[in-house]
Amino acid sequence: MALPKQSDTWVVDSFNGFDSLQLQKGVDIPNLGDFDCLIQVQAVSLNYRDLIIPKGMYPFPLTLPRVPCSDGAGIVLATGPRVTQFRRGDRVCTLFNQTHQSNPITESAFKSGLGGVLDGTLRKYAVLPEYGLVTSPTNLNPLEASTLTCAPLTAWNALYGLMPLKAGDTVLTQGTGGVSLAAIQFAVAAGATVIATTSSESKADKLKKMGAHHVINYKTTPNWGELAKSYSPGKRGVDHVVEVGGPGTMAQSLQAVRKEGVITIIGFLGGTGGKGENEPSILDPLVQVCTVRGILVGSRQQMEDMVRAIEVNNIRPVVDEKVFGFEQAKEAYQFQWEQKHFGKVVIKVED
Known part of the structure; x- marks a missing residue:
C-alpha cells in the first residue's frame, strides 16, 4: 500500500480565539528521518491548554502558526531505517514533551511540547520521532488511548x-x-x-x-x-x-x-x-x-509505567459520550470551553 504524501491538518495561526483554528487541506508530509515514524492519527483528545492557546492565555513556551494538541493515538504506517522500538502496525500514543525521557525534566525537554513549540496531533498523519511515542495499552481502544498523553x-x-x-x-x-x-x-x-x-x-x-x-x-x-x-x-x-x-x-x-x-x-x-x-x-x-x-506532565519512563498499570488494573479512561468528527474541531473546543463535558473530549480523526 502506498504511503500518504499529504495530510489534512488543523493549524492555530493567531490569538483570535477559536476562529484562529484553520483547517488546511493537502499539507505535505515531511520525509521520514532515520529515527522517525509515520503515524496515522486515529483520535485526539483536548486539554484546557489547547483551549487557551488560541486565546493567547498560555504561559508556557509557544510559537505560531502551530498544529495544535498534544494528545493522540494512532497506528504506525512506516518507520525510518534506524527505528528499533516500533514497526508497521503498532498502536502508539504521543508523549507530551517529546524529549522528556526520564526525570528530572531539563530546560530543553521543557521546550519540546507538542502543540506548543512543536507541531501537534490534530492532523490525519504525523511524522514523529520514536522517542516521542509510547506503545498504547492493549486494553484500550484508540479513543481511550488518545487521552493518555497529558491528563492521566x-x-x-x-x-x-x-x-x-x-x-x-x-x-x-x-x-x-x-x-x-x-x-x-x-x-x-x-x-x-x-x-x-x-x-x-x-x-x-x-x-x-x-x-x-x-x-x-x-x-x-x-x-x-x-x-x-x-x-x-x-x-x-x-x-x-x-x-x-x-x-x-x-x-x-x-x-x-x-x-x-x-x-x-x-x-x-x-x-x-x-x-x-x-x-x-x-x-x-x-x-x-x-x-x-x-509539574509539567511527565516523562516517557513514567508514561510507560502508567501504561503497565492501566493494563494490569484494566483502567479505562473516562471519555465524554459526545465524540466529535475531525472537521468538527472548533465545535469540540467550544463544547469543552462551555464545560459541557464529563471526562475527556475526543475528536475522532479517522473516517
Whole structure:
C-alpha cells in the first residue's frame, strides 16, 4: 500500500480565539528521518491548554502558526531505517514533551511540547520521532488511548513522581477534569482513600460510581479543606492533593494536607491569582510543613509505567459520550470551553 504524501491538518495561526483554528487541506508530509515514524492519527483528545492557546492565555513556551494538541493515538504506517522500538502496525500514543525521557525534566525537554513549540496531533498523519511515542495499552481502544498523553500522565506524576502513592494513603482531587478523574482511578487501583470535590450532585454521583469514598460540594461547603481533612485517618490530613484550581483553591488545599504531605500544582482553572486577599502566601507551606510542587506532565519512563498499570488494573479512561468528527474541531473546543463535558473530549480523526 502506498504511503500518504499529504495530510489534512488543523493549524492555530493567531490569538483570535477559536476562529484562529484553520483547517488546511493537502499539507505535505515531511520525509521520514532515520529515527522517525509515520503515524496515522486515529483520535485526539483536548486539554484546557489547547483551549487557551488560541486565546493567547498560555504561559508556557509557544510559537505560531502551530498544529495544535498534544494528545493522540494512532497506528504506525512506516518507520525510518534506524527505528528499533516500533514497526508497521503498532498502536502508539504521543508523549507530551517529546524529549522528556526520564526525570528530572531539563530546560530543553521543557521546550519540546507538542502543540506548543512543536507541531501537534490534530492532523490525519504525523511524522514523529520514536522517542516521542509510547506503545498504547492493549486494553484500550484508540479513543481511550488518545487521552493518555497529558491528563492521566500528569495525574500519575502527581501521585508517583515525588512521594509514591501506596495503599492506605489519602488522595484529594478537585473537580471532574481529566487529571482529577485519572487521579481517582489510579488512587482507587492503588488501594488509597479518595476524597473528591465537585460543584453538583449529579457529578458527585458519577464520582462515587468511579470509586471516590467521600465527595464534597465546594459550592455549598466553601471551607472544604477542613472537611476533607476530617475524612482522613485520625483527621491528620491527606497525603496527596492534586491541585488544579491554582490560587483560588490553594488555601483550602493547604488546610487539607497533612504534615509532610504533598500538594502538586498541575493547573490554574481558577485563574492565575494576584487579586484575592485570601490567597495563600509563600510562607504557608512552611506553616503547614508540606511540600508544594509544580509539574509539567511527565516523562516517557513514567508514561510507560502508567501504561503497565492501566493494563494490569484494566483502567479505562473516562471519555465524554459526545465524540466529535475531525472537521468538527472548533465545535469540540467550544463544547469543552462551555464545560459541557464529563471526562475527556475526543475528536475522532479517522473516517
